[in-house]
Ligand code: SF4
């Protein structure tokens with residue numbers, strides 16, 4: 001863990017170490033994210049573009065920039081260029097770095113941004129440190145609120161007997177991280193995490209031979225993806241920005257997955273409708289497995305992933321051990337990711353090698369960062 005900062009502001013920057021970022025021309029995936037407009041940024045928009053500043057009430061009351069037709073890109077995007085570049089909100093300037101505030105502050109890198117995969121550009125750690133010091137006050141105020149929420153959450157877990165120590169859970173997952181990229185082991189974790197007794201990864205064996213049913217696992221993966229690709233609100237749907245800069249949307253409608261291209265004006269152009277039962281869950285090739293394992297290490301280190309498991313424990317009414325929910329959530333993420341890569345492979349071709357898995361992460365990671373957590377992104 002790389003903790004930097006003063007005694008007052010301590011930020012875990014581990015995820016940014018050794019990574020770089022360069023903005024890629026004609027990508028603009030982040031311009032679909034409806035940036036929040038902070039109080040000191042509002043006067044510019046209020047004065048010059050009052051009809052493009054809107055009040056949003058969910059998930060909390062805040063101001064944001066209007067989207068084209070309420071569902072397309074930001075209304076300031078013109079032919080993939082920002083019309084207010086010098087005055088764009090802090091959200092846009094910071095992308096793809098986010099700060100999650102839970103029991104501590106942690107910097108995360110949005111791996112859906114293609115600009116973090118080129119190995120070129122600016123040092124992400126340097127960028128993140130500057131951003132954290134600029135927003136020190138807000139980060140510290142949010143941390144003090146968040147610590148109270150965490151205190152209450154852990155107390156509830158103790159009372160209901162479902163507490164598991166987060167560090168121990170993470171170490172146990174880290175020790176067997178390679179196994180998490182193997183389908184029989186994933187099936188085993190999925191089965192054990194649904195049981196009442198606390199999952200013990202050190203004793204867990206992969207389901208072997210006839211006991212391993214790929215159809216069952218395929219069904220679980222399809223269910224995870226169908227759930228994450230369903231929304232009546234088009235703005236909430238995951239977007240996969242491909243290497244040609246096209247915004248691909250996969251939306252579940254009437255039991256099928258509709259593959260469309262979103263244009264800048266917010267209109268969808270249908271490419272293909274796919275019966276999800278036609279998608280076979282493909283195991284990653286050796287080079288794909290290496291990429292997957294690196295990604296799992298990142299997920300296992302992210303506080304927002306822990307925070308999402310905590311959110312689920314709370315939503316389920318403190319009935320399940322934290323460790324079971326955490327491991328179950330981890331393997332559901334892997335299945336969702338692998339099913340999406342298999343879907344990309346089905347409609348666009350390609351393999352589940354290094355490149356294929358990287359594309360899957362580009363498709364998937366933004367959703368991971370959008371998932372509700374106990375804690376907050378600042
Ligand atoms: S998603 Fe990343 S690469 Fe694409 S425009 Fe935004 S910052 Fe640049």
Ligand code: SF4
Nearest residue numbers: 031074076077082092
């Ligand atoms: S303000 Fe500019 S950079 Fe920010 S989302 Fe809108 S178009 Fe993109």
